[in-house]
Amino acid sequence: MSTQRTIDRFEHVPTEPDRYVYRISSTGHSSARFGMCVVCNEYATEMFLQVEGMTYDNDGEIAITYYKCNDLFGHRECLLQSRRSTP
Numbered sequence: 001m002s003t004q005r006t007i008d009r010f011e012h013v014p015t016e017p018d019r020y021v022y023r024i025s026s027t028g029h030s031s032a033r034f035g036m037c038v039v040c041n042e043y044a045t046e047m048f049l050q051v052e053g054m055t056y057d058n059d060g061e062i063a064i065t066y067y068k069c070n071d072l073f074g075h076r077e078c079l080l081q082s083r084r085s086t087p
């Protein structure tokens with residue numbers, strides 16, 4: 001199912017709803033193309049894209065929505081630190 005394939009691309013997907021989930025990947029380009037890191041506002045030789053999602057209960061199955069979630073470009077370490085802690 002397409003929903004399941006989307007979930008597989010995220011790291012550590014919990015089985016509870018209302019939890020933030022993330023995946024991060026290199027863009028293969030520097031700040032010259034993507035602009036400064038959105039977290040520290042400094043140049044990055046390698047920019048990463050972090051996609052944020054949130055789990056929700058879809059008729060008894062955990063699925064992921066991007067509603068009110070942010071995609072960020074920046075240093076890998078900065079993006080990791082920017083992740084929201086879940087309740």
Ligand SMILES: [Zn+2]
Pocket residue numbers: 037038039040041042074075078
């Ligand atoms: Zn940074």
